[in-house]
Amino acid sequence: MSLVIVGSLAFDTIETPKGRKERIVGGSCTYCALAASYFTSPGIVGVVGEDFPEEVIELLKKRKIDIQGLERKPGKTFHWEGRYGHDPNFRTTLKLEMNVFDNFKPELPAKYKETDMLFLANIDPDLQEDILSQVKKPKIVAMDTINFWIKNKRPQLVRVMEKVDVFFANDEEVKLLTEEINLIKAGKRVLNMGPSLVVIKKGEHGALVLGKNNIFGVLAYPCEDVVDPTGAGDSFAGGFLGYMDRARQGNQSDIRKAAVFGSVMASYTIEDFGIERLKSLSDSEIKDRFSAFKKLLSF
Numbered sequence: 001m002s003l004v005i006v007g008s009l010a011f012d013t014i015e016t017p018k019g020r021k022e023r024i025v026g027g028s029c030t031y032c033a034l035a036a037s038y039f040t041s042p043g044i045v046g047v048v049g050e051d052f053p054e055e056v057i058e059l060l061k062k063r064k065i066d067i068q069g070l071e072r073k074p075g076k077t078f079h080w081e082g083r084y085g086h087d088p089n090f091r092t093t094l095k096l097e098m099n100v101f102d103n104f105k106p107e108l109p110a111k112y113k114e115t116d117m118l119f120l121a122n123i124d125p126d127l128q129e130d131i132l133s134q135v136k137k138p139k140i141v142a143m144d145t146i147n148f149w150i151k152n153k154r155p156q157l158v159r160v161m162e163k164v165d166v167f168f169a170n171d172e173e174v175k176l177l178t179e180e181i182n183l184i185k186a187g188k189r190v191l192n193m194g195p196s197l198v199v200i201k202k203g204e205h206g207a208l209v210l211g212k213n214n215i216f217g218v219l220a221y222p223c224e225d226v227v228d229p230t231g232a233g234d235s236f237a238g239g240f241l242g243y244m245d246r247a248r249q250g251n252q253s254d255i256r257k258a259a260v261f262g263s264v265m266a267s268y269t270i271e272d273f274g275i276e277r278l279k280s281l282s283d284s285e286i287k288d289r290f291s292a293f294k295k296l297l298s299f
């Protein structure tokens with residue numbers, strides 16, 4: 001089984017300077033799986049309520065995403081509401097309704113337990129820990145989180161971090177977690193907490209990939225019209241891990257290319273509201289933007 005992703009499938013209500021959208025489909029798992037599906041065939045673990053649109057499940061299937069680990073339960077789908085100001089790097093969470101995610105304790109399908117690569121996308125660290133304990137011998141475990149869990153479930157989060165290889169977070173989250181304002185020092189602290197690689201996403205300023213003896217920086221694609229930054233981080237992780245899953249090597253060169261593919265996928269996500277752009281990208285669109293990054297980064 002290739003990459004398994006656990007995270008939220010959601011309705012998002014989003015306000016950005018470009019407009020407001022009520023209850024559109026989002027969620028950390030949704031964005032990540034769609035982005036990864038351009039590189040590999042991921043499996044997903046999550047839960048939706050009776051109100052989640054069947055056509056989105058059909059879209060996941062069409063993109064060759066394995067949905068054996070997706071449950072539909074009586075009740076309402078997870079709902080997140082957020083607002084962005086003119087700086088797309090900052091958002092305010094206005095509402096968080098866990099709904100069917102409350103008390104969600106999945107038993108992983110047998111083939112998921114054998115996976116080589118597991119991504120614990122942004123979701124309750126208790127759930128992340130439970131899933132991690134069910135997977136037998138993964139070669140790479142990666143995780144993501146957000147301020148909400150750092151503030152509300154720090155001990156559980158730190159416990160999960162001790163067992164993962166790759167930690168994704170944005171600059172604000174890494175600073176909050178480590179109480180360190182210098183990003184390099186903050187990244188090094190994270191490396192001392194368990195992971196061997198930390199990917200610090202800096203929104204429109206790109207991302208920093210930090211290992212024990214390596215550092216790599218990738219720019220964000222210079223996009224003049226950011227419509228909705230939601231899901232950029234998850235799309236980055238999806239592109240990054242999807243590529244790593246396809247490459248199967250995990251050497252320095254792959255890690256760098258993975259970071260560029262992460263940026264490529266994030267750059268498409270922010271061009272429209274929700275998952276719109278991730279629904280039907282073509283391989284040539286992905287290749288073209290990868291080439292554009294190559295030009296942008298070479299000197």
Ligand code: AMP
Pocket residue numbers: 008010011012026027028079080096122123124146148149229230231232233234235
């Ligand atoms: P990103 O913009 O990549 O950080 O992720 C945005 C997605 O995360 C949205 O689609 C939300 O539905 C989802 N999300 C927001 N808060 C949470 C939370 N506390 N737990 C799980 N998912 C969340």
